[in-house]
Amino acid sequence: MTKAIYPGSFDPITNGHTDIIERSAGMVDHLIIAVLKNNAKSPLFTVDERIEMIKKVTSHLKNVSVETFDGLLIDFAKKSGASVIVRGLRAVTDFEYELQMAQTNRVLAPSVDTIFLTTNLKYSYLSSSIVKEIAGYGGDISEFVSPYVEKMMKEKLKGRDTV
Numbered sequence: 001m002t003k004a005i006y007p008g009s010f011d012p013i014t015n016g017h018t019d020i021i022e023r024s025a026g027m028v029d030h031l032i033i034a035v036l037k038n039n040a041k042s043p044l045f046t047v048d049e050r051i052e053m054i055k056k057v058t059s060h061l062k063n064v065s066v067e068t069f070d071g072l073l074i075d076f077a078k079k080s081g082a083s084v085i086v087r088g089l090r091a092v093t094d095f096e097y098e099l100q101m102a103q104t105n106r107v108l109a110p111s112v113d114t115i116f117l118t119t120n121l122k123y124s125y126l127s128s129s130i131v132k133e134i135a136g137y138g139g140d141i142s143e144f145v146s147p148y149v150e151k152m153m154k155e156k157l158k159g160r161d162t163v
């Protein structure tokens with residue numbers, strides 16, 4: 001049984017993430033979406049909110065579960081019995097950081113491999129930060145996130161000036 005982890009901040013989950021989740025879930029027996037708890041990026045959404053959005057958006061995928069982790073990703077991978085880490089690559093600018101993470105994780109645990117899926121061209125420009133910025137200025141994010149995430153974003157930003 002191949003178990004994989006798709007880790008990230010998911011603040012919030014975008015259509016680009018969902019595309020990677022759907023495609024990678026089709027390649028493995030079980031996919032754990034692992035939400036980083038203590039993030040230096042000071043997330044807009046709480047961990048529980050991020051989990052709720054991910055669960056809603058991936059409810060059609062039967063071999064996917066959502067968990068949180070703290071500390072090193074590789075420790076979580078080993079604890080979960082996962083042999084694969086999935087990451088999406090949007091553009092060449094992602095590559096250096098992703099390569100460094102993958103190489104480091106492989107030194108820490110040679111039995112865990114990182115695989116990269118190239119993002120669907122449709123979403124190659126998309127990031128959670130861009131979505132938050134657009135929403136923060138009152139822009140339309142319906143092309144970038146699911147209707148549920150859009151609704152959560154509206155609620156979160158109610159009464160705020162900008163993100």
Ligand code: PNS
Pocket residue numbers: 007008009010036071072073074100101102104105
């Ligand atoms: O969605 P993101 O913010 O690009 O995800 C980055 C993430 C969560 C995968 C990365 O920051 C991570 O693995 N953090 C956990 C701490 C860790 O293991 N750091 C060492 C990486 S070599």
